[in-house]
Amino acid sequence: IQLATCSPNFLILEGIETWDGFHAALLDKPVNWQNGYVIPSTEPGLGVTLNEAVAREHPYEGDELHLEMLTEPVR
Numbered sequence: 001i002q003l004a005t006c007s008p009n010f011l012i013l014e015g016i017e018t019w020d021g022f023h024a025a026l027l028d029k030p031v032n033w034q035n036g037y038v039i040p041s042t043e044p045g046l047g048v049t050l051n052e053a054v055a056r057e058h059p060y061e062g063d064e065l066h067l068e069m070l071t072e073p074v075r
Contacts, residue, residue, distance in 0.1 A: 001031070002047050005040045013038055025054045036075045 004010045015038070017023075019031040028049040032039040041047030 001038055001040050022054075022058065026051055036073055 001013065004013050015031075018033055019027070024030045028051055029041070029043070031048075032041070043049070
């Protein structure tokens, strides 16, 4: 997110829907969405802090990556 906001030719940000549920729990502070736009954090560095305890509780056990495409934009 931070890199995208400082890139003059940036067009589209792809992500994990609205970073809610499990994905929100991975971060100490949630990603801020307003009207379909991601608002960059004012925190230092990358602007996010990984909750390592949550990450350790949910190790990836598969051997493939599965992402579902949405038919409508996130709002």
